Amino acid sequence: MEQSEPKTVAFVLYPGLTPLDLVGPLQVFGMLALFTPEFRPVVVGATKDAVPADVPIALSAGATFEEVPHPYALIVPGGAGPTIKSLGDKHLVEYVRSAAETAEVVASVCTGSLLLAAAGLLEGRRATTHWGFYQLLEKLGATYVPDRWVEDGKFVMSAGVSAGIDMCLHLVSRMAGDELARQVQLFIEYDPEPPFGRIDWTKIDRNMMAPMVDGWVAEGLQDNPELLARLGA
């Protein structure tokens, strides 16, 4: 029997990102790959050299952008200041744009959706991001929806950081069926018990990070007048 090529799920690595945005989803798809040869996760970056994250660890991609031009699925993690700065990284944004064009599934975690939006992919779409960055998503033409994850056509976007795990279990169920998604959940023992329960959103001011975000925009995009004009305070 002829074996078909596995479908590539590409995770985008870039300097300064929030590594849990990438590693949570990667662990989900890595576990899936143990159960079925149909999917192959790969981390792609501008370089295979180690790049720093927003916590003191460095991560190395398994392939360059050029080596994986047409993944089946693209997953774009986020971060804080460095991700805002990356909105002006032409090599990165152009890879996101071109890979997303041919991908059948395009996903983001946290502020990864800002990279999708900066690539012109979310104009007029429903989308989500980390609660503290929603204004930037709207300034880039998307409609912010404060859900754990949001689907609009082939685009699937999650809320901040840890939300990538929930979203990717949903993606696995869509791409490989409920049974495998439940099996992945069991093997990564995703049976959450936050010690203080869930977040009470009625007590959260989603604008509380705005001054910090404005600072990251002013600093990170000072060499990109066009983006600065769209995203500045």
Added chain:
Amino acid sequence: MEQSEPKTVAFVLYPGLTPLDLVGPLQVFGMLALFTPEFRPVVVGATKDAVPADVPIALSAGATFEEVPHPYALIVPGGAGPTIKSLGDKHLVEYVRSAAETAEVVASVCTGSLLLAAAGLLEGRRATTHWGFYQLLEKLGATYVPDRWVEDGKFVMSAGVSAGIDMCLHLVSRMAGDELARQVQLFIEYDPEPPFGRIDWTKIDRNMMAPMVDGWVAEGLQDNPELLARLGA
């Protein structure tokens, strides 16, 4: 005013581990470090070179074991076959033993507790691990408790992979107070919504992985007759 030295929270990196075990907790303590200068997370390893994980990404430590001999807190992540093989890694196990001796908090995620046990630290203690590896924990002298996390004196151990996030939010509350723990939870947006709800443990056979685990023990510990005799089928 004199500023006291920050307390070091050391995360142990070794080849083949499950990176979510390390990165979830690291993101929790990395966020805490943004809110208080009292704690400083650092990833320690036998080398600062990139080491492979059990999914296709490589991770680099920020310091060697020798550079961080006496952390305030020690956090040991787990993994599958490679972690079992690591039980025979004298350099790693000796670091865990000596660092744990002086640390005020010693924590593990997933099968990281097997490394604590192999270092002789869990004899007669209540402990936990990934559900599929509980027999090994008991063979190493601990009493398995199937909770999300288990505390016994200065030792705190979590269940598999994703459980490290819950445990570390608990650790933050213990080390820095409830308010900061809630703030970390908000900023990593840990508001879990597993698409299929929580795991129904009444339907899970915790022995289903035993043949696989026995294989990893036989293969990974073939050069360590003593450990093989304790852990073998």
